Each structure stands twice: as C-alpha cells, then as structure tokens.
Amino acid sequence: MAQPVYGKKSTPLRYDEALPFSLWVLIIGFILFLVWAPFQVGLFNGQQADFEKPIYISTVIGSLMLIVWAVFYYKKFRFEDQRDLVALCVLLLPLTYFLSLFTAVSHYMAVNMLLIQSMYAALFIVFLYLLRQKLANQIIQSAILTLAYLIVWFGLLNWLGAWNVAGGAVGWFSNTVRAGKYLDAVMTDSNGLRLTSIFQYANTYAAFLMAFLFVAVYALVRAKKWYGIVIHSFMLVPIMISLLLTLSRGGLVMLPVVFVLLLLFQKPSRQILWIIHLIIAAAASLAIISKITSTGKHVAAVSDPSAAVEGWSWLIIACIVTSATCWSAQRFVAAGLEKRLEKGSPRKSANLWLPVGATVLVAAAAWLLIGTSARSILPANIETRLENINFKQHSVLERMTFYRDAFKVAKDYPVLGAGGGGWAALYEKYQNNPYVSRQAHNFFLQYLIEVGILGFIVFMGFILYVFYKYIRGYIRQTGTNDFENGFFYFIIALSILLHSILDFNLSYVFMGMLVFIGLAGMTAAMEPKPLEGKWKSAGLRYGYLGVTTVAALAILIVSISNITSTNDLADAKAIAQYSKSYEEIKAPLVRALKNRPAHPETIMMLASLDYQVYKQTKDEQYADEFFSLLQRALKEEPYNKQLLKLQTVLYDVLDKHEEAYAVYLDNQDKYIWDIEWYEQLITRASRLGIQAYLQQNETKKQEYFYTSLAAYQHVVDGIEYLQTLPSGQLQGRPFSVTPLIALSAGKVNQVTGQTETAASIIQTGFTGSYTALAGRNDLWSTKWYSDVIVLAYESGQPSYSEWLNILSTQGLDNPQAAANAKANFSMGLEAYYQVMSNIDNQAIPLSSAATLAVGKMKILTGDVVSAVTLLKGELSEDYSDPVNREIARWYLAGLKKVNSPLDQDVYNKLIAADAQEAGMIDQVAGMTPLS
Structure with a gap:
C-alpha cells in the first residue's frame, strides 16, 4: 500500500491501484443495483405495501454490499485518518432512528425508516473506501451519469408519445408498468401535463434534473476527449427541456441559487465556460420548448406518430446544434481563456467576480421572465407557472x-422524535387547516420530527462536517484530481439537499442513495489528516468491523423476513381476486403476520375477512379474532385512521354502538379537520342521545346531546377560521356543515325545543340537491323525511353506479364516487332512523318509495339482512304496481346475496307479472356493496 504524505499537497490514502476481485464484485453489484433501483417508483418511501418490497430488496443489497466489504477488507481496514472517523460516525444516523423506535407513533413506518437509514449508512461506508480507488471512482461516476442520462431520455420518450417503447424497456423488471405504460411518467394536475419520468412527482424530478444539469456541465468542461465533450453537451438541451416540462417552480427558483454557489468553486476560466455552455443550451431549449410542449400535449390526447416524429426532430436538431457549438467553445475558447486568466486565477477573490455578475444576470433574467411580458416567449403553461412565482x-x-x-x-x-413516518402519522392532529400532505415538504423539518433534537443534531453535524472538510480541502488544494473527483459528488449532494428545503425529495429512497453516495465521494476526497494513539488499536478496528457486520446481518435477516411477509400479502390479494374461500385467503395472511404481527394492511385484510364471515355465520370466534387483530395493531399504530374505523365496524355489527361512538369521541383530537370523522361523531352522539331520551335516561341524554352540539360547534368554528386564511392559500379538503351533520345536529335542537335553531341549521347544511327541502314548513314531518330519504338515494345512486362500473370493468376503485355515494346513503339512512324512532309520535307511515329507497341503500351499503326484513314487510299483493315489483325484486335479490332460501311465492308472482324480472334480480344480487 502506498504511504500517504500529509500536508497541503497531500493525496488521500488509496488502496491498491489495480482493482482486486472484491472491488469488481462491489462495482458490478452497484451498477446492477443502480439500473434496477430508480424504476421501482424511484423507491418511494410511501408507507404503502406497494412500495415495500423494492425498499426491502434495496436494504438486502445494501447489507450484502457492506458484508462483502467487511469480508474482503478486514485485513486492510485501519482507523488511519479523519475520513475513517466519518465512517464510524455515519453509524450514529441509523442509531438515532433505532432510539426513536421507543417513542414512535407508528412502529411499522419507524422500522421501515430504520432499515432505509441503515442502507444509507452501509452505502456510505462501502463507497467511502471504494471511491478512494481512482479507476473505481471513474467507473462509478460514469455509471451514475449514464443512468441519469437514461432517466432523462426515458422521461422524454413518455412525453413525445413513445411511452410503449419506454414501458417495454423497463417493464420486465419494474413493478410500475401497467399495460405497457409506466405509470404517471407524465402526470396531470391543475397545471396540466407535467413531466415526472421515473419519479411520478414533478418537483422531485426537477431536483434530480437540476443536479445532473450541473454535473453534465462540469463533466463537459472537464472532459479531455472530443467524444466526452460531444456526449455531455448533447445532453444539456434534453435536461433543460425536461426541467421546463416539470413546471416546477421550486426547481426554477433553486436552479440559479445552486448555480451561483457552484460557480464559487470554479476558477474564472471555468466559470466563463460554465456560463457559455449554459447560455448556448438555454437558447436552444427556449427555441424549441413551445414545439416540444405542444407536441407532448397533442400526442397525450391523440396518437399521432407524425407529430411525435416532428417533435423528436426538433429535439435532436437542437441537441446537435448545441453539441457542435459547445464543442467549438471547448476546442477554440477554453485554452485561450485559461492562459488569459491564469494570472488572476490564483487570487481567491477572483472566483467571486463572475458569481457576483452571474447573480446580477440571473436577477435580471428572473425579472424579465417573471415581472414583464418577456415570459410570453414561453408556452402558456410555463408562462403561467412563472407568473405565479x-x-x-x-x-x-x-x-x-x-x-x-x-x-x-x-x-x-x-x-427522540416521533419515529420514522412521524409526520405522516401525526399531521392531521396538528394541521392548521384541512390540507392533505403525508410529507412536510421540507426534508430537514421532517427529519427533526422523526428523530428529535438529538438525532437532528447528529445528522446536521454529520453533513456539515463533511461539507466543511471538503470545502476546506478545496480551499487548500484547488486543482488536485481528488477535489475534481469529489466535486462530481459535491454537485449531486448540494443540489438535492438544497432543493429538499422546499420538497420531500429524500422521501424517494433513490434520491437518498444519491445523496449518501455523494457524501461518501466528498469524504473520500477530504484531506486525510492522520489519527494517532488508540485510534489505531486492533480492538477498535475489529470492534468496528464486528459491529457493522452484525448490524448488516440483522438488517439482512429482517429485510428478507419482510420480503417474505410482503410476498404472502401479495399472494392473499391475488387469491382474493378469484377465490371466495376464507381458509384459502387466510393462509398466506397468517404466514405474513408471523413475520410482522402488527402490519396494518395485513391486519386490515384478515380482519375484514373475519368480519364478512361473522356477518354470515354469527360465529363469535370470528368476531373475537377480528377484535384481537385490531387491538394488536392499534397498540403499535394508534394513529392509523383505517384501523380505528374498522374497529367501529366491528362494534356496529355487534350492536355495541356506544363503544363505536367512544372510538370517534376518544380520537377526535387526532383528526380535527376530518369532516367525515365529525359527521360520524355528531350523528352517533345524536342517535344515542335520542335513544337515551326515549328511555328517559336524562344523564345519558345530556351527555350525548352535549357531545353532538359541541362537535357541531367545532365544525362551525372551523369554518369561520378558514375564512381568515390568506386569499392565496387553498383550504384543502372540504370542511363544512354537511347535510348529514345538519340533519343530526338539527334534530338534537328540535328534540330539546330549539326549533328555530334547528331550522337554521337545516338551512345552513342542506345545500346542493337538498336545498329545496331546507325551506319547507313541514320540517321533521313524515312526509318531509320521506322526501329526504328518496332524494338521498337518487343523489347517491349515480355515484354508486359510476363506482361500480369502473370497479367491474377496470378493476379500479373510484374513491371520489364511492365517497359521494356513501355520503348520500348515510344521509338517507339517518333520516330513516330518525323518523322510525317515532320521537314525535307521528302516526303517518313512510311512503312505499321511501321504504324502497331505504332497502336499496341498506343493500348497497352491505346491511342486507336488515334490508330483507324491511322490504318483506312492505310487500303488497299488487304486482301490477311498479314500485311493489321493485320492492319484490330487491327483496329477492337480498335473499340471494345472503344465501337464504328463495321466497318462491313472491318469486312466482313477480315473474308472472314480468318475466324479465328474473334477470334483473340476478343483476341486483351481483352488485358489490360499498365497503
């Protein structure tokens, strides 16, 4: 091993220049990993089962790489300089996530983040030593840059109509390709089409593009061979075009900031070349951006190969022109600049002149594009985004x-923080208004939430030390090959971390991998100040290797176990598509829970199975298992809303309505802006209060009515508060007095004699299709209730049909349609409950149309047994009456759905009246209830 020389002109310690077999193993493994990783939804840490397996595979690979490194380098490894201490300190990052497990609000998400952070630490250690070897460093830089360029072309293939080519290229190993198309490589939001490439989120793709735009310029200026100059300059226009197509305002804002910072680290001759190349590429990009934008919009709407070819032609021509011009600049201008500015370059202040000038130019360009009509040269969608900055x-x-x-x-x-995923679990409890964002849109604040002050200090100390030592080394050793190599990684880490102040880029595990590889590359280029004394002891050396190996083995075992569990859950989902067998579906779920006993999605699926079987059999063992599963999960996932709602479903089916109400009451502070949660709380409190009123239980009546009215007041106060939001800020989810809230809170006031208040609440909440019912003078009469019920069914049925159609034809859920159907059906069923409680001693029965509507809504929401009883009681002998025939049809369909013996007498009379009813009965019986 070459002996290092320390001092201002020292060179970092290197392992043998010839690549040993161990290094080739790690390099080849990394390259394969690098190709696979980004196409697994960018490895998004989305806390959903669909994203789990790729993440666990990544942690397996990271663990294996660290084990291979430890095995092959246990003889060579020494704590010899400060870089080795950084390799020791990186272990503190996953350690802080381990400590946060003790205070985690979601054990499942916290464990996932611990695994991810452990993988980052493993990659950092491996690459810290790998990148010290010159050839290995060159290979890895080339691999990263090549992948980045491929990702850019992948995005443009999707934009310019060749999505089938892009999907076919990665479909054999990516789990995000459906029907030959990569999902959301081009996304649509309120701004129109936005390019996302592999990330499915435009802002993160913008951060990626910003980093590799500057890496490409750096590689171009640094290139010695003509083909290197041509390749890197050829890519400038596709990267710039892609950046504009993301419509990311954050990317456009951070781009000049990062650019000016990076210029500070270049000598004046290179600063000028950076500016020249970027101006050339920017001019070419602006010249064709309108054409590329319009082509993308056109081919997204209509398949038009000729338009796509035209778009590709413009792009390729712009790339060729840019490449030729940049090559000419490098060939004929670079050398002259170097000679002319050679005298000024040694003075460090000389590096400030152009960055200061660039800042002025950037400010002027920003003013022109944002504050004047000059932005009209851009496509309308980009112009609008700039105008709104x-x-x-x-x-x-x-x-x-x-x-x-x-x-x-x-x-x-x-x-210690709230553990990994702390923001996702807790934000609804702390949110200022009803926005929906499982990400805090600031990586550093999200990190603070997850690991607390202790972990945040450790993390910031770690990255600031790496940046400080690298920049200090630059100041003292400008121009060395080690700084040049390190600057490649410096650009990546700095660009992504700075953009992450504004967004959640590092929630994408692939982006986190790039950052930690970047930090490792910077650390490898540090000044290798030697360590002395006990740092060189064999005990510390072997202890470090032992701890890292044992930790890697533990992560490996846990990750493999989680992969097995994930596969079992996927098997259960697949079986459920073609089988109704309880035991067949349950078997893989039980296996999955052996490895992860409280995995939320597995628990919910198995609990739902138990619920369905209990409803059919009334066998208590299924209810007991249902309850046991939920209790187990809620101990570790107390903020999981879906688990809590599932618990209320069990209580309802067991007729434990007070316990279901208590779930909503006890957890209302966790979801302060969830109007559906407050709908349920107000409605359930109102129902229980009416029951207590009828039972003459004054204490309970007061308790429930107070809860209902207090929750109603919470909604009213919230609505008033939302009016104080700044005019430009969106409210988020709907938050208003819904018809169901108005019906329930109004009834409480009506029962307690506050008739004027009750009428006022009805007028406030009965909006949309219910408006006409609010001003009637027969509020709370049976006739009024009958009309409410019929209208509720008529309002919800189209949404239910839309939901069912998409589910049956495409196998996809339509949450918005389902939610609208549920809201209206809940309204109708609550009106039915109120009128049937007979609290006002009304003798007039509901109309047949209203009773039929109630029966339909009960069947469509899964309460089939109750619906059958209700419809049977409403049947008459007049089968010439179309309403009676419809009652009979739904009654018989309900019997079929619960596998009860067919009422042959009713069936015969119905078929005698209309033979086509047989098919219509089967059609109703086949309808899927809203879950």
Missing part, C-alpha cells in the same frame, strides 16, 4: 403552513 401564491403559503405545523409536532416529541 411569488410569496402569496398557494404553494408558498401552504408550505409555510406545513412548516409551522411541523414545529408543533417537534415541540411535542422533542428529544
């Missing part, structure tokens, strides 16, 4: 709200 537009205001709410969470979990 200000501190009063909604995305800025919403981010500021996220940040304030994040500090609220951090204040309550100050030392």
Whole structure:
C-alpha cells in the first residue's frame, strides 16, 4: 500500500491501484443495483405495501454490499485518518432512528425508516473506501451519469408519445408498468401535463434534473476527449427541456441559487465556460420548448406518430446544434481563456467576480421572465407557472403552513422524535387547516420530527462536517484530481439537499442513495489528516468491523423476513381476486403476520375477512379474532385512521354502538379537520342521545346531546377560521356543515325545543340537491323525511353506479364516487332512523318509495339482512304496481346475496307479472356493496 504524505499537497490514502476481485464484485453489484433501483417508483418511501418490497430488496443489497466489504477488507481496514472517523460516525444516523423506535407513533413506518437509514449508512461506508480507488471512482461516476442520462431520455420518450417503447424497456423488471405504460411518467394536475419520468412527482424530478444539469456541465468542461465533450453537451438541451416540462417552480427558483454557489468553486476560466455552455443550451431549449410542449400535449390526447416524429426532430436538431457549438467553445475558447486568466486565477477573490455578475444576470433574467411580458416567449403553461412565482401564491403559503405545523409536532416529541413516518402519522392532529400532505415538504423539518433534537443534531453535524472538510480541502488544494473527483459528488449532494428545503425529495429512497453516495465521494476526497494513539488499536478496528457486520446481518435477516411477509400479502390479494374461500385467503395472511404481527394492511385484510364471515355465520370466534387483530395493531399504530374505523365496524355489527361512538369521541383530537370523522361523531352522539331520551335516561341524554352540539360547534368554528386564511392559500379538503351533520345536529335542537335553531341549521347544511327541502314548513314531518330519504338515494345512486362500473370493468376503485355515494346513503339512512324512532309520535307511515329507497341503500351499503326484513314487510299483493315489483325484486335479490332460501311465492308472482324480472334480480344480487 502506498504511504500517504500529509500536508497541503497531500493525496488521500488509496488502496491498491489495480482493482482486486472484491472491488469488481462491489462495482458490478452497484451498477446492477443502480439500473434496477430508480424504476421501482424511484423507491418511494410511501408507507404503502406497494412500495415495500423494492425498499426491502434495496436494504438486502445494501447489507450484502457492506458484508462483502467487511469480508474482503478486514485485513486492510485501519482507523488511519479523519475520513475513517466519518465512517464510524455515519453509524450514529441509523442509531438515532433505532432510539426513536421507543417513542414512535407508528412502529411499522419507524422500522421501515430504520432499515432505509441503515442502507444509507452501509452505502456510505462501502463507497467511502471504494471511491478512494481512482479507476473505481471513474467507473462509478460514469455509471451514475449514464443512468441519469437514461432517466432523462426515458422521461422524454413518455412525453413525445413513445411511452410503449419506454414501458417495454423497463417493464420486465419494474413493478410500475401497467399495460405497457409506466405509470404517471407524465402526470396531470391543475397545471396540466407535467413531466415526472421515473419519479411520478414533478418537483422531485426537477431536483434530480437540476443536479445532473450541473454535473453534465462540469463533466463537459472537464472532459479531455472530443467524444466526452460531444456526449455531455448533447445532453444539456434534453435536461433543460425536461426541467421546463416539470413546471416546477421550486426547481426554477433553486436552479440559479445552486448555480451561483457552484460557480464559487470554479476558477474564472471555468466559470466563463460554465456560463457559455449554459447560455448556448438555454437558447436552444427556449427555441424549441413551445414545439416540444405542444407536441407532448397533442400526442397525450391523440396518437399521432407524425407529430411525435416532428417533435423528436426538433429535439435532436437542437441537441446537435448545441453539441457542435459547445464543442467549438471547448476546442477554440477554453485554452485561450485559461492562459488569459491564469494570472488572476490564483487570487481567491477572483472566483467571486463572475458569481457576483452571474447573480446580477440571473436577477435580471428572473425579472424579465417573471415581472414583464418577456415570459410570453414561453408556452402558456410555463408562462403561467412563472407568473405565479411569488410569496402569496398557494404553494408558498401552504408550505409555510406545513412548516409551522411541523414545529408543533417537534415541540411535542422533542428529544427522540416521533419515529420514522412521524409526520405522516401525526399531521392531521396538528394541521392548521384541512390540507392533505403525508410529507412536510421540507426534508430537514421532517427529519427533526422523526428523530428529535438529538438525532437532528447528529445528522446536521454529520453533513456539515463533511461539507466543511471538503470545502476546506478545496480551499487548500484547488486543482488536485481528488477535489475534481469529489466535486462530481459535491454537485449531486448540494443540489438535492438544497432543493429538499422546499420538497420531500429524500422521501424517494433513490434520491437518498444519491445523496449518501455523494457524501461518501466528498469524504473520500477530504484531506486525510492522520489519527494517532488508540485510534489505531486492533480492538477498535475489529470492534468496528464486528459491529457493522452484525448490524448488516440483522438488517439482512429482517429485510428478507419482510420480503417474505410482503410476498404472502401479495399472494392473499391475488387469491382474493378469484377465490371466495376464507381458509384459502387466510393462509398466506397468517404466514405474513408471523413475520410482522402488527402490519396494518395485513391486519386490515384478515380482519375484514373475519368480519364478512361473522356477518354470515354469527360465529363469535370470528368476531373475537377480528377484535384481537385490531387491538394488536392499534397498540403499535394508534394513529392509523383505517384501523380505528374498522374497529367501529366491528362494534356496529355487534350492536355495541356506544363503544363505536367512544372510538370517534376518544380520537377526535387526532383528526380535527376530518369532516367525515365529525359527521360520524355528531350523528352517533345524536342517535344515542335520542335513544337515551326515549328511555328517559336524562344523564345519558345530556351527555350525548352535549357531545353532538359541541362537535357541531367545532365544525362551525372551523369554518369561520378558514375564512381568515390568506386569499392565496387553498383550504384543502372540504370542511363544512354537511347535510348529514345538519340533519343530526338539527334534530338534537328540535328534540330539546330549539326549533328555530334547528331550522337554521337545516338551512345552513342542506345545500346542493337538498336545498329545496331546507325551506319547507313541514320540517321533521313524515312526509318531509320521506322526501329526504328518496332524494338521498337518487343523489347517491349515480355515484354508486359510476363506482361500480369502473370497479367491474377496470378493476379500479373510484374513491371520489364511492365517497359521494356513501355520503348520500348515510344521509338517507339517518333520516330513516330518525323518523322510525317515532320521537314525535307521528302516526303517518313512510311512503312505499321511501321504504324502497331505504332497502336499496341498506343493500348497497352491505346491511342486507336488515334490508330483507324491511322490504318483506312492505310487500303488497299488487304486482301490477311498479314500485311493489321493485320492492319484490330487491327483496329477492337480498335473499340471494345472503344465501337464504328463495321466497318462491313472491318469486312466482313477480315473474308472472314480468318475466324479465328474473334477470334483473340476478343483476341486483351481483352488485358489490360499498365497503
């Protein structure tokens, strides 16, 4: 091993220059991993089962790489310089996530984040030593840059109509290709089409593009061979075009900031070349951006190969022109610049001149494009995005709200944090208004929430030390090959981390991998200041290797176990598509829970199975297992809303309505802006209060009525507060007095004699299709209730049909249609409950149409047994009456759905009246109930 020389002109310690077999194993393994990883939804840490397996495979690979490194380098490894201490300190990052497990609000998400952080630490250690070897460093740089260029072309293939080519290229190993198309490589939101490539999120793709735009310029200026100059300059236009197509305001804002910072690290001759190449590429990009934008929009709407070819032609021509021009600049200008500016370059202040000038130019360009009509040269969608860059537009205001709410969470979990996924689990409890964001849109605040002040100090100390030592080494050793190699990684880490102040880029595991590889590359280029004394002891050396190996083995075992569990859950889902066998579906779920006893999605699927069987058999063992499963999961996932709602489903089917109400009451502070949660709380409290009223239980009546009215007041106060939001800030989810809330809270006031208040509440909440019913003078009469019930069914049925059609034809859920159907059906069923409680001693029965509507809504929401009883009691002998025939049809369909013996007498009379009813009965019986 070559002996290092320390001092200002020292070179970092290197392992043998010839690549040994062990290094080739790690390099080849990394390259394969690098190709696979980004196409697994960018490895998004989305806390969903669909994203789990790729993440666990990644942690397996990271663990194996660390084990291979330890095996092959246990003889060579020494604590010889400060870089080795950084390899020791990186272990503190997963350690802080391990400590946060003790205070985690979601054990499942916290374990996932521990595994991810462990993988980052493993990659950092391996690459810290791998990148010290010159040839290995060159190979890895080339591999990363090649992948980045492929990702850019992958995105453009999807934009310019060749999505089938892109999907076919990665479909054999990617789980995000459906029917030959990569999902959401081009996404659509309120701004129109936005390019996302592999990330399915435009802002993160913008951060990626920003990093590799500057890497490409750096590689271009640094290239010695003509083909290197041509390749890197050829890619500048596709990267710039892609960046514009993301419509990311954050990317456009951070781009000049990062650019000016990076210029500070270049000598003046290179600063000028950077500016020249970027101006050339920018001019070519702006010249064709309108054409590329319009082509993408056109081929997204209509398959048009000729338009796609035209778009590709413009792009390739712009790339060729840019490449030729940049090559000429490098060939004929670079050398002259170097000679002319050679005298000024040694003075460090000389590096400031152009960055200061660039800042002025950037400011002027920003003013032209944002503050004047010059932006009209851009496509309309990009022009609109630029026009809206200000501190009063909604995305800025919403981010500021996220940040304030994040500090609220951090204040309550100050030392060890709330564990991995803490923001996703807790944000609804702390949110200022009803936005939906499982990400805080600021990586550093999200990190603070997850690991607390202790972990945040460790992390910030770690990255700031790496940046400080690298930059200090640059100042003292400008121009060395080690700094040049390190600057490649510096660009990647700096660009992504700075953009992550505004967004959740590092929730994409692939982006986190790039950052930690970047930090490792910077560390490898540090000044290798030697260590002395006990640091070189064999005990510390072998202890470090032992700890890292044991930790890697533990992560490996846990990850493999989780992969097995994930596969079992996937098997259960697949079986459920073609089989109704309880035992067949349950078997893989039980296997999955052996490895992860409280995995939320597995628990919910098995509990739902038990629920369905209990409803059919009334066998208590299924209810007991259902309850046991939920209790187990809620101990580790107390903020999981779906688990809590599933618990209320069990209580309802067991007729334990007070316990179901208690779930909503006890957890209302966790979901302060969830109007559906408050709908349920107000409605259930109203029902129980009416029951207590009828039973003359004054204490209980007061308790329930108070809860109902207090929750109603919470909604009213919330609505008033939302009026105070800045005009540019979006409210988020709907939050209003819904018809169901108005019906329930109004009834409480009507029962307690507050008739005027009750009428006022009805007028406030009966909006949309219910408006006509609000002003009637027969409120609370049977006739009024009958009309409410019929209207509720008529309002919800189209949404139910839309939901069922998409489910049956495409196998996809339509949450919006399902939610609208449920809301209206719940309204009708609550009206039925109120009128049937007979609290007003009304003798007039419901109309047949209203009773039929109730029966239909009960069947469509899964309460089939109750519906059958209700419909049977409403049947008459007049089968010439179309309403009676429809009652008979739904009654018989209900019997079929619960596998009860057919009522042959009713069936015969119905078929005698209309033979086509047989097919219609089967059609109703085949309808899927809303879950």
